[in-house]
Amino acid sequence: MTQLEQLPIPLLLWYREHARVLPWRTHPTPYRVWISEIMLQQTRVAAVLDYYRRFLEEAPTVKDLAQLPEERLMKLWQGLGYYSRARNLQKAARQIMEEWGGVFPNTYEAIRSLAGVGDYTAGAISSIAFGLPVPAVDGNVLRVCARVRGDDADISAQATKKRVTRDLSQVIPLDAPGAFNQAMMELGATVCLPNGAPLCDRCPVSGFCRAFQEGRTGELPVKVAKKERRVEERTVYLFFSGDRVALRRRGNKGLLAGLWEYPNELADGTHYPQVWGLSPGHLERAGTGKHIFSHIEWRMSALAGELEEGTPLPQGWVWASREELRQVYAIPNAFQAFAPQVAARLGPF
């Protein structure tokens, strides 16, 4: 028997005992599984729990999500990052309303055709919510498979992912595909940890895991390093007037599309207030911040200044009060470093 063929039984027995109790696992409807899987992309379980609860309260069905005003959607997502995920969720909800009359599609191909749903998410929804025998291969699963098989192929290569998916589809148990996929993810997330620190002494598959038996858990999986990030030095402007701060809406395309921000530009020596037709008088240094996106790193320095009450702002900008910062405008985490300066002036929000 191959290592993969030996996996299902010990893994499922272990999962029955050790599965974490998570809200989307208790009633795994397609909608609930879908929302949780999208939220969990690039985000840890602990960070998702509150977001998930609030989201389900406000948009308990596909129809509610399809009809949610965009500002509300962004506000519900504020802090989770990778905002295109939220936009795609709504796009897909509208697809389901239009193409399937509001009923969640029940084949792998149809689920895979939804906006923002890739191979992994389609596999997770198909198997967990519909009991279809389709693997769901994410970074956790790739790591477990590489170690169990002693496979030193690069797990960031598409070809490796394809091969692992094909091999797992041969061994996925037909009577418990959802539990099997979740057990694989759970093992990767809680036992077969990344960065050479797996907890092999409590692993249900250590008896036939090649990386463990050959002492190669520190070397596997092999992952070829990605390209370096581009660094951008940016100046962030905190313009105050009375008890308000100026916000600008980002364009509809690209990084943080459509979200609100403190106006900021590349620190290229241009005096931007003049470009915007604003005269804040004296600008004071107001702290620094850093934010890392997948391909870019922002290194930000803030300048704060006062504008006369009633100063007209450029198009697409607004004056926001403390209450509006709390309730209406979604400001991405990238600007979190400047929240204390704004709160010092407007009060906590």
Ligand code: SF4
């Ligand atoms: S024995 Fe260790 S390396 Fe192998 S699957 Fe388990 S935790 Fe991972």
